[in-house]
Amino acid sequence: MKTTLLLATFSFLFGLFPAKAQIVIVNSSVRVTEISKSDLSDIFTGGSTHFKDGSHAIPVTLKSGPTHESFLKEYIGRPEKLFRGSWMALVFAGQANMPEAFNTEAELLRFIESKPGAIGYIGKPEESAKIRVLTVK
Amino acid sequence: MKFLFTIGFAVSLSTGGLVAQDIRWPQFHGFVTEAFSYTGGNNYLGMNTNAGSPAWIEAAVNGNEQITDNLRIGAQVHLTKLGAFGASGLDLDWALADFRIKEWLGVRAGKVKIRWGLYNDLQDADPGYVWSLLPEPIYAVDWRATNLSQMGAELYGKVGLPSRVGALEYSIYYGYYRYAAHDGYMETYKEEGLNFRDLPGGITPGFDLRWRTPVKGFTLGGSVMLYNAKGNLVNGSFREPLTYWPTYYVQYNRKKFFASAQYVRLVQYNDVATDGQPFSSSLQDTRSWFVMTGYNLTNKLRLGVYRTQYFVAGADLSNPANYFRDWTFSGRYDFNVHFYCKLEGHLIDGTGGGFYGFDNPNGLLPQTKLLVAKAGFIF
Numbered sequence: 001m002k003t004t005l006l007l008a009t010f011s012f013l014f015g016l017f018p019a020k021a022q023i024v025i026v027n028s029s030v031r032v033t034e035i036s037k038s039d040l041s042d043i044f045t046g047g048s049t050h051f052k053d054g055s056h057a058i059p060v061t062l063k064s065g066p067t068h069e070s071f072l073k074e075y076i077g078r079p080e081k082l083f084r085g086s087w088m089a090l091v092f093a094g095q096a097n098m099p100e101a102f103n104t105e106a107e108l109l110r111f112i113e114s115k116p117g118a119i120g121y122i123g124k125p126e127e128s129a130k131i132r133v134l135t136v137k
Numbered sequence: 138m139k140f141l142f143t144i145g146f147a148v149s150l151s152t153g154g155l156v157a158q159d160i161r162w163p164q165f166h167g168f169v170t171e172a173f174s175y176t177g178g179n180n181y182l183g184m185n186t187n188a189g190s191p192a193w194i195e196a197a198v199n200g201n202e203q204i205t206d207n208l209r210i211g212a213q214v215h216l217t218k219l220g221a222f223g224a225s226g227l228d229l230d231w232a233l234a235d236f237r238i239k240e241w242l243g244v245r246a247g248k249v250k251i252r253w254g255l256y257n258d259l260q261d262a263d264p265g266y267v268w269s270l271l272p273e274p275i276y277a278v279d280w281r282a283t284n285l286s287q288m289g290a291e292l293y294g295k296v297g298l299p300s301r302v303g304a305l306e307y308s309i310y311y312g313y314y315r316y317a318a319h320d321g322y323m324e325t326y327k328e329e330g331l332n333f334r335d336l337p338g339g340i341t342p343g344f345d346l347r348w349r350t351p352v353k354g355f356t357l358g359g360s361v362m363l364y365n366a367k368g369n370l371v372n373g374s375f376r377e378p379l380t381y382w383p384t385y386y387v388q389y390n391r392k393k394f395f396a397s398a399q400y401v402r403l404v405q406y407n408d409v410a411t412d413g414q415p416f417s418s419s420l421q422d423t424r425s426w427f428v429m430t431g432y433n434l435t436n437k438l439r440l441g442v443y444r445t446q447y448f449v450a451g452a453d454l455s456n457p458a459n460y461f462r463d464w465t466f467s468g469r470y471d472f473n474v475h476f477y478c479k480l481e482g483h484l485i486d487g488t489g490g491g492f493y494g495f496d497n498p499n500g501l502l503p504q505t506k507l508l509v510a511k512a513g514f515i516f
Binding site: 038047048049050054056058077079080081082084085088089091092093094095097098116117 | 164166168197199201203206207209211213230231233235237239240245249250258259261262264265266295349353391392433436437471474515
């Protein structure tokens with residue numbers, strides 16, 4: 001018991017089993033079931049507009065909050081201002097639209113449920129037949 | 138400054154409700170900047186900078202509407218006022234329809250930004266970078282208006298390569314352009330004694346190819362812009378044969394660190410016929426490069442430094458008019474997502490770019506120190 005507790009504490013402290021603070025979800029129309037970190041980053045930074053299966057990808061984000069910050073840190077590698085700044089650069093160059101940004105996870109979830117091709121992230125699991133969780137490799 | 142902040146607050150309040158509503162509206166974004174420039178040495182960029190000049194103001198507003206998943210339409214108007222340069226009103230920066238058929242194939246048509254080098258399509262979007270002034274020999278703020286965009290079409294896309302090799306991004310375009318009425322090109326021609334009856338223009342095809350390497354954040358690329366021009370002088374004719382403007386670049390962005398470098402060689406012929414005489418040709422062969430790097434110290438503060446150089450190949454390099462060297466030190470602080478400021482120092486050696494006779498009537502000194510302080514609002 002003591003050993004298990006020690007191992008658990010060690011794992012937590014040194015991040016051997018880091019808990020994901022966000023779950024990547026897509027509209028149920030999206031046929032892919034997993035996505036690489038690199039492809040996910042490309043979609044959320046304007047580098048890619050399609051999933052690997054060729055269908056159109058529509059990234060949506062939260063405006064702020066721990067889930068948003070955690071997502072940017074883990075998958076994009078940029079803080080909010082640089083993330084937003086890089087999208088703004090594409091917008092001013094006439095190359096893209098800013099992704100929709102939502103105040104709450106409930107709003108974001110509702111949008112993803114209703115929009116084929118939409119991809120976003122939430123902080124805790126949600127039961128919905130209109131979304132699917134993507135495994136990030 | 139008070140005016141800038143008042144406009145900023147008003148626009149941020151008015152646009153705040155447009156996001157994430159059930160009814161989708163076209164997206165509107167824009168920015169306003171105001172800069173104060175002070176030099177020791179020569180007056181710079183058409184401003185009275187020796188006395189300190191607030192005469193550099195920029196603003197842009199764009200609107201985008203996603204008609205379908207694949208089709209977007211949009212337009213942007215831009216205002217640049219840079220001392221004696223810049224339009225007297227708003228310029229149409231770009232206005233296009235963008236149809237993304239596949240990941241590897243998209244088409245933009247209308248007035249389309251030209252993708253050339255690392256920053257040509259971004260250079261009039263101040264919020265997009267750390268610097269107040271991009272390297273003058275390659276992205277001259279006083280000359281940029283002419284080659285920012287073209288009236289025509291662009292094919293673009295991203296082609297995935299076999300795993301672990303990365304991806305290629307391309308842009309191929311063909312269109313027409315016209316010299317901007319109030320920029321450094323026209324002022325330089327004027328100072329060389331060429332007075333135009335109308336603005337010269339021509340075709341501008343070209344392409345850009347960049348390799349997103351498997352090393353995350355590391356990009357290699359090259360571009361070629363071609364252009365020619367014809368124009369009518371008050372006392373004759375002007376023409377530029379088709380000119381190749383190649384450039385090569387490398388960029389590395391990783392976490393808080395960023396670095397890039399670019400090299401350009403330009404060989405340009407100008408043919409002029411005046412007062413019924415046959416065309417006489419002049420050649421200019423120039424080389425330019427920059428190396429820049431920076432670091433995001435905090436989420437709000439970014440610092441950067443670059444070195445840039447330009448020289449006329451084969452010319453007498455003891456003459457400051459034939460070269461331009463600049464050490465630049467820059468800092469940018471973002472107060473929040475809407476407001477930012479920049480402070481930048483330049484140590485300029487040579488007069489090969491950005492200096493004009495009309496605001497330096499007593500001649501040019503070989504060296505100039507420049508300080509630029511800029512405030513910006515973005516929405």
